[in-house]
Amino acid sequence: MPGLHPAGQLRPAIVKQLDLARHGLATSAADAAYVSALADGGSLQLVSSANDVATIAAIRRLSPRDAGRWPEFVGFMNRAAAFLDAAYSTTMPRLPKVELRADGLPLASLALKLRRMGGKDMFRVMRSLSMSAVEFTEEWFESEPLNAAIAGVAIHGVTLGSMSAGTGFTLIHNWLNRGGLAHRTAPGGPQGLTDALVKAVHANGGEIRTDADVAQILVEHQRVIGVRLASGEEIKASTVVSSADPRRTLLGLVGAPELPPEFVWQTQSIRMRGSVAKLFVQTDGRHGLPAGTVAIAPTLKYLERAYDSTKYGEMSQDPYLEVTTSGADVMIHFQFATYALRNADWGLMRPELEKRAIDTLTLHFPAFKGSIQSVQSITPVDLEQTWGLTEGDLNHGQLILDQIFFMRPLPGWSNHRTPIDGLYLCGSGLHGGGGISGTPGRNAARAVLRG
Ligand SMILES: Cc1cc2nc3c(=O)[nH]c(=O)nc-3n(C[C@H](O)[C@H](O)[C@H](O)COP(=O)(O)OP(=O)(O)OC[C@H]3O[C@@H](n4cnc5c(N)ncnc54)[C@H](O)[C@@H]3O)c2cc1C
Numbered sequence: 001m002p003g004l005h006p007a008g009q010l011r012p013a014i015v016k017q018l019d020l021a022r023h024g025l026a027t028s029a030a031d032a033a034y035v036s037a038l039a040d041g042g043s044l045q046l047v048s049s050a051n052d053v054a055t056i057a058a059i060r061r062l063s064p065r066d067a068g069r070w071p072e073f074v075g076f077m078n079r080a081a082a083f084l085d086a087a088y089s090t091t092m093p094r095l096p097k098v099e100l101r102a103d104g105l106p107l108a109s110l111a112l113k114l115r116r117m118g119g120k121d122m123f124r125v126m127r128s129l130s131m132s133a134v135e136f137t138e139e140w141f142e143s144e145p146l147n148a149a150i151a152g153v154a155i156h157g158v159t160l161g162s163m164s165a166g167t168g169f170t171l172i173h174n175w176l177n178r179g180g181l182a183h184r185t186a187p188g189g190p191q192g193l194t195d196a197l198v199k200a201v202h203a204n205g206g207e208i209r210t211d212a213d214v215a216q217i218l219v220e221h222q223r224v225i226g227v228r229l230a231s232g233e234e235i236k237a238s239t240v241v242s243s244a245d246p247r248r249t250l251l252g253l254v255g256a257p258e259l260p261p262e263f264v265w266q267t268q269s270i271r272m273r274g275s276v277a278k279l280f281v282q283t284d285g286r287h288g289l290p291a292g293t294v295a296i297a298p299t300l301k302y303l304e305r306a307y308d309s310t311k312y313g314e315m316s317q318d319p320y321l322e323v324t325t326s327g328a329d330v331m332i333h334f335q336f337a338t339y340a341l342r343n344a345d346w347g348l349m350r351p352e353l354e355k356r357a358i359d360t361l362t363l364h365f366p367a368f369k370g371s372i373q374s375v376q377s378i379t380p381v382d383l384e385q386t387w388g389l390t391e392g393d394l395n396h397g398q399l400i401l402d403q404i405f406f407m408r409p410l411p412g413w414s415n416h417r418t419p420i421d422g423l424y425l426c427g428s429g430l431h432g433g434g435g436i437s438g439t440p441g442r443n444a445a446r447a448v449l450r451g
Pocket residue numbers: 004005006007008009177183212213214215243244245248253276277278383386387388389394395426427428429433434435436437
């Protein structure tokens with residue numbers, strides 16, 4: 001089975017710091033096309049560049065006014081993403097305990113960056129974070145297909161609908177991670193990234209062990225002393241850094257008895273709520289899908305209705321899909337496939353998941369169904385059981401307004417530390433996650449070095 005991801009890019013500064021080019025990482029990812037399938041059977045093809053002539057012409061066919069606004073929109077999104085990137089690179093203070101020396105300077109520099117954006121952009125960015133994708137896109141454009149195409153990116157990977165508050169923020173977050181609307185796949189893809197990272201670890205004297213399930217993080221007198229593997233082997237260590245999600249790390253691997261009761265309660269309250277499923281479809285190559293990232297997001301209401309199902313513990317009847325191809329292989333990202341099905345079980349729902357994905361895609365690309373040779377699907381429960389993602393949440397904690405910035409993973413614990421001395425968190429559940437950015441890992445490394 002191919003990797004889970006259509007694409008994965010680390011932040012350029014991290015690629016440089018780790019010298020990944022020397023370890024074989026190719027980073028020149030082309031500006032890819034984002035193709036939204038429209039309700040009338042046509043499609044809208046966008047490239048996230050301010051002056052792409054074909055993109056502007058395609059938008060003009062929907063609305064001349066929107067075509068005129070596209071360059072300004074792309075410019076704003078790039079600046080907003082750059083600001084978010086700067087915020088993610090800044091370790092958040094442990095409110096309410098701001099340490100002036102450690103936190104003051106980075107925060108002041110971040111505030112200055114926001115100020116330098118200029119009054120108009122500064123307020124736009126601040127407002128956008130709490131807006132819904134519908135409100136945000138409708139402030140920019142009048143064309144429904146264009147707004148829906150953009151809103152698809154806003155709800156990608158989160159259990160939120162196009163009308164949910166905070167999908168303005170998730171749009172900027174996903175734009176930052178992708179470098180625009182479409183996934184950009186560098187030569188070598190996500191596997192190329194993993195290979196380069198492995199080489200960098202080895203070159204720096206590190207050792208990697210896979211197939212080594214940690215059963216417990218060992219603690220003595222509120223200090224970490226190592227880990228015990230499922231095999232029974234114990235590895236002693238004075239520092240343990242976990243990229244498993246915060247709930248799994250703290251409640252599953254450390255255990256509630258080692259932690260303060262209020263902290264346990266807070267950790268239990270982290271909202272995970274995964275609702276993504278994935279399908280890998282092998283075809284005979286005649287699937288009829290265009291290259292790039294294809295979205296089934298015809299209208300804003302379609303996206304909201306797809307999300308509505310999660311409120312009732314159901315799988316979307318008409319799902320939001322995002323599809324990428326690699327030759328004859330077709331990868332389908334399916335939303336919403338809620339982890340917490342009501343009156344049903346993912347073991348039994350798998351055939352229905354596959355049917356709904358295939359039927360929906362075939363509606364827009366009629367040759368698809370006939371081209372299929374085999375299908376493999378991953379449900380949210382598979383993501384939990386095989387990939388270690390609690391509740392199948394690919395972000396290790398929902399990207400919602402009360403779980404970001406200094407509130408990620410928990411208010412008061414945004415500096416990668418935990419109540420257990422020597423135990424740090426470094427994964428997507430931290431400020432800067434989710435997505436393959438490297439940012440939470442770099443911030444955690446800084447925290448460890450500070451001691
Ligand atoms: C289907 C899917 C598609 C995605 N697509 C994209 C994309 O296109 N682009 C993008 O940027 N992001 C994408 N993401 C999100 C991205 O995968 C995550 O944000 C990223 O992998 C997080 O990295 P991480 O190191 O923090 O956590 P993870 O990649 O989740 O790594 C944590 C690791 O800890 C391991 N682990 C857990 N428990 C234990 C234990 N007890 N013992 C030992 N190991 C353990 C897990 O097996 C896992 O390997 C996608 C995620 C999914 C699930």
